Amino acid sequence: MAKSELKDYMLRNGGSVALDCVKWSYKFDHLHGDSQGWSEASLEITTKGELIMDGDAVMIPSLQKCEVQLFPEPRVLKVKSLDLKCVFIKTQQSEFEPLLSCLMVWQNLKPQGFYNKYSFNRSIVHDENLRTNDLLVCRFRVYGPAPNYKKIQLSGLPKTPLYPSEDKQTEGWFTAMGYLKHDGILDLLCESDGALLYSVDITKLYCSEIRPLHHSLFQQPNILFVGRINELRRTHRYANEIDSEDEAPFILKNNRPFSSIHRILIQFDLGIDLKDWIVALKTFAKIEYIGNRFTKDRMRLVKNYKLEVVEAKFKNPSLDQNLHLYVELHMWGGPWYRTAIVKNSNQNPFWKELFDLDPPPSAEFFTLLLKSSSNSSVYNLTEEDPVIAGAFVTPDFMSEPQMMKKLPLYGEQSHEIGSVTINLSLREVHIMSYHNYRMFEGMMKGIDVRDLLQFVNPLIEPQNVDDLSQMLLDIYQSVNMEHEYFEHLMSFELESLKNSGSKRHSTSLTNNLNTLFRGRSLLSTSLEKYQIRIGQEYLEKLLGEFIGQICAENLICDPNPKAYPTTYEEHYQNLLNYVEELWNRIYTTSNDLPEELKQEWGRLRSKVEHSVDPSDTETPLNALCSFIFLRFLCPAILNPKLFNLSRNHQLGRVSKTLTLIAKVLMTLANRSQFAPHKDPELLRLNEDFLSKRNDELRLYCDRISGRKMDFTEKKLEMTNTMGKPSLDASEEILSELPSRSYLIDKYLRLAEFASLLDSKNSETIVSTESKRKSVMSELKLDLLGLDDTDFGSRDFIKTLLEDGDDELNQLILEKQSINLEDLKRQASVVVAKTKALEQAISETELPSDFTSDSFMEFVNTILKAARIDRDHCLVYDLTGNENGSLELFLKNRRQSANSPRVNSKHLKEQVNKSGSAQSVSTLRNSVSSASLSSPKSTFKKLFKRRSIT
Structure with a gap:
């Protein structure tokens, strides 16, 4: 029987079938062709996926993702549902093909539940309609199989704890030039002569298999994991699914397998390169989502x-x-x-x-x-x-x-x-897909930021200020409006403070301003996060070597004569040397600071100057210094591990030294001095350091806030002065990935903020009925031919999710102004669409969900992916590679029906020789029973030798 016949049955019957008389049993011995007694009954598979015998006996209530096993015995098959209900069915010759084709349809439909709809798109290189990247080239270190090239020097350290080679292949670190090509192949080239060492096929990976490694794993930053994670892949799949690319060569040379190792590690010199390459590599990987690739419902x-x-x-x-x-x-x-x-x-x-x-x-x-x-x-x-x-x-x-x-x-x-x-x-x-947020994004860009701040400000509490500030910062930075956002945010908070106190009491206002600079407001938290995001590279290059020197020297810097009566002078000199060296680093690298930070610091200083008495020059400096030193430099000095400046938390002597250095630096920033009753052991620093550097501090502040020209020579080779390679890929791909440089997920943040606006929208929380009518009115559903009774139906969900309101959206965006109520209503539309799509995806998949064209595509995909494994189970290759095992099995089965009985063992060997896949018998999302029900016994496998007691 050719696959074309199966295709005809699928298209004609659409997943349902009715047979007048079949034989069925709960048990069957396929080696001898015996059962514990066949029963005869009529059989029906309904349009909902129910398997019914004799008109009313529901044998299997849901056939979605069922397992089907075929036996050499003619016309016998086994059906096993996700809830492990099994039945053996034997049909007449003419009824076997319609039944099999029907079951194949249900095998590829998924059961009810949002999380049961995991799916993915193949690499962009397989879609002619999508645009790929420009070429990327970068120098980096690689941990992988030895290239076997005489000009490459291999280093074994640091060793990798992630999936070491099982067959003891030689691995190590080496330097190479990475060359990412249009076809998703990453060539690793010798740095000296450009010779090909080997290649890595990125198209075989899922996006979740390209992962930045936490710095603790190697105690080094900027390392990227790129490789196949087999255990992760198994959690994605149902029992009737395989992926032929699981065993496909990942590391190649001249299109031939080079190594059986299925991962490499890449270490970049700069964090900015790491983030660029994460996005670039993921554009060629398989993009994962929840939904159906044929109906296009996905999230x-x-x-x-x-x-x-x-x-x-x-x-x-x-x-x-x-x-x-x-x-x-x-x-x-x-x-x-x-x-x-x-x-x-x-x-x-x-x-x-x-x-x-x-x-x-x-x-x-x-x-x-x-x-x-x-x-x-x-x-x-x-x-x-x-x-x-x-x-x-x-x-x-x-x-x-x-x-x-x-x-x-x-x-x-x-x-x-x-x-x-x-x-x-x-x-x-x-x-949802990016086009569902276009209107909301446009309104976010068009609304007066002050209106938005009026909404957000009452919501701020100590426990949520971090999340709110990160959300708004990400949104405005992703649409290149962060400077406008900070402009309004500074004005808003300074005006609020100014209005809260009497204008006649300038001292009260100054105190309030100082509280703002040192507290956790939306402004202070947002600007602090922005500083660290933009200035991380500067911190690493300014402080990394300095802190490493302190850790290596491990000098005592406590000048307390009571604790160290004979050596306190030496300790004092150690401390003075360190603070002098650090201040020199800071002062002479003012021109290396990112321009974005200088712009915001200059804006902050000017805003504060306009908020205080003209004669008050100290408060604006306090504002500036609080952000530069209190929120930027000193936190990195006090806790270098959190800023990727050291391997471990600093304890004991080093921790004390860093605390003293930060204390001296903050005292300088405050233009104050140590007091005899508080820090008598540090009094000498008033004369030896603080007084000498006070003028330099003011000049430094003038330079970084744009008050004076900065002619300081640049020393740190910051990447903000280097040209960035272009990354030209389709919007459909890039919208699924975080932005380059800072890995901001714009649509994640828009979805979160829409949810926040909707939850606070008084028009949407009066009642479910009013919410429904409000959303329907907003979407003009009456013009689409739907009335109130359609809410929640498949037609309503389909219409709600259609992006056919472009003209209406454009009219709204062209309004002279967009107010907060406009934005709230649009947020409610986004949330309603999200919930409708969640509902649509959560429902049981049925053949009726498809259009005629999408069902044709669905059937063609099924037939191409179908294959017989070594246990004669009908499984489907997620990659869609055809291997011919189903055709061979059906051909042999038909021959055996028309000839004397063929030995089942011999027939099984014939199918195995066709190159069929291994059987996959573990249900999707199953967790090892030992892992969950018996954690104690599982831990025995985790110990490689006796524990230390």
Whole structure:
């Protein structure tokens, strides 16, 4: 039977079939062709996917994503539903093909539930209608298989803990030129002569497999993981799905396999290059989403977990207090995050480290391993650090926020040895295609920022000021309006302070301004985040080497004569040398500061000057210095690990030195001096440093705020002075990815802010009925032929999601002004569309969802992807590569029906020789029973040698 016959049945019957008489059974011995008794009945598969016998006996209520197994015995097949209900069916010769074609349709439709609709688009290189990138070239370090080229020097350090080679292939770090081509192939070239070392096929990867590594993993920044994560892929799939590209060569040379290793690591010199290449590489990868590729109903799912590892407590007092401990977070069979290494003080090691986890949609659980290091600052120094204990963070635990939650720690013998305390929060956002936000984005750009601030200001509370400030900053920066945003934000907050106090009491106003500069308002938080985002590279180049020098020298800088009566003079000189060196670095690199920061600092100084008495020159300087020193330079000095300036948190002597340096720098910034009753040991710095550098400080402030020309020679080779390579890809692709340079997800932020506006819109919370009519009126649904009774129907959802309101949108955007109520109503439209699309995607997939054209495409895809695995199960290749095993099986089955009985073992061997895929028997989204129900026994696999006790 040719596939064309199956296609005819599919198109004709559309997934339903009615057979007058079949035989069925719950058990069948395919080796002998026997069952425990066949029963005869009529069979019907309905348009909803129900398998019914004898008119009313529902054998399987939902056939979506069912498994179908074919047997050499003519006309016998097994159907297994997602809820594990099984039935064997034997048909007449003429009825087998209609039944099989019908089941194949339902095998490729998905069950009810939003999270059951994971899907992806193939690489952009397979779509002639989408535009690819311009070429990108960059010099970087690579960790991967040895190139076997005499001009390449291989370094084994630092070793990678992520998916080491199983067959002991030689790997290491080497320098190469990366050349990303139009076809998605990344060529690695020898730096000296341009010879091809080998190539990496990016088109074989999913977007979630291109991941920046947390700096703790290698204790170095700017490292990108690029490779296949098999365990992650398995969580995406149903039992009847495979991907033939799972085993396809990933590392090639001249189009031939070069290595069986399925990942490389790339380390960039600069963070700006890392972010550019993340976006560039992902444009060639498979883009993941929730939805249906044929009906075009799809959404992007963004999950963000904030995990804070607080501390551990042990029951066993015999655990060595001199152990150096850290926590390692494992996902998909490998480590992805590590805390700092701390001592086991009083059986209570303390970290309080916060990690931002951005897992793909299918991520369900992870493991926390407590490890012991032989070194106080380096992981796995000589060999793999031993595991002491571990804890599971399971799906039910991850479904809601957790505060100060104690997870049991299980040791090697599955005994509970203590607990680890964590905080966990989840943010999940469902994002529609970019064109659904065009109107809302245009109105955000057109509305008076002051109106928006009037709305946001009453909502600000200590617990949400970070999120609100980040959301607004991301939106305005992504549309290149951040300077306009800060212009209005500064005016708004300064006017609010000015109006809150009497104009006759200038002292009160000055105090309020100083409170604003040191507090956590929307302005202070937004500008602080902007400074760190724009100035991160400057901080790294200004302070990285300096802090490394302090850590290496480990000098005592405490000049307290009571604590050090014989050496305090030496300590004082150490401190003075450090602050002089740091100030010289700061003062002589004023021209290296990014122009964007100088522009905002100059604006802030001018705004404050217009808010205070003309004779008051100190308050504007206080404002400027508070942002430069209090919120930018000093935090990086006090906590360099948070700014990727050091490997670990600084403790003891180094921490004390950094605190003293930051204290002296802040005193200089305040144009004040140390007082005898507070800091007697630092009094000498008033004369030796502060008084000498006061004029330089004022000149520095004038330069960076645009008051005086800055002719200082540039020293740091900042990338803001270098030309950026272009990245020319289709809007359809780039809209699914974060922006370059700062990885801002514009449509994520627009979706979040629309939700916030809608939740506060009084017109939409009066009642469900009024909300429905408001949204329908806004969308002109009456003109589309729908009345109020259509709400929630498939026709309503389809019409709501159609982007046919361009003329109306243009008229609104061309209004002379857009007010807050306009924006709120549009936000409600966005939210209504989002909920309607969520509802549409969540529903059970049916053949009736398709148009005639999309169903034809669906059927063609099914027939191309179908294949028989070694267990004679009918599976489908997600990549769509055809291998002929189904054709061969059906041909042999037809021959056996017209000839004496063929030995089933011989027939099975024939199918296996056709190159069919391995059987996939694990249900999608299943979690190992050992991982969830028996965590204690699972931990036995995590220990490579005896734990330390």
